[in-house]
Amino acid sequence: MSTTTRVECPNCESVGTLILVNPDYDGPYACWKCHNVYNIVIRAGQVTSAVPTTREEVDRKRTLDKPSALSE
Numbered sequence: 001m002s003t004t005t006r007v008e009c010p011n012c013e014s015v016g017t018l019i020l021v022n023p024d025y026d027g028p029y030a031c032w033k034c035h036n037v038y039n040i041v042i043r044a045g046q047v048t049s050a051v052p053t054t055r056e057e058v059d060r061k062r063t064l065d066k067p068s069a070l071s072e
């Protein structure tokens with residue numbers, strides 16, 4: 001079962017959605033409108049933190065987590 005969580009962009013206030021398997025989530029979120037990237041924390045389906053980051057940072061972290069993953 002998955003849940004749809006609404007995430008409001010701190011920059012442009014556009015609301016996007018994340019489809020989550022778990023009600024808790026720590027990870028990147030990219031705004032569909034302004035393309036800002038955040039590291040967000042979701043607890044029980046609510047966004048509790050959104051820290052601005054960059055796509056490069058996300059890619060680097062992803063590469064460290066999964067050394068064999070190919071970047072786009």
Ligand SMILES: [Zn+2]
Binds near residue numbers: 035036
């Ligand atoms: Zn935005």
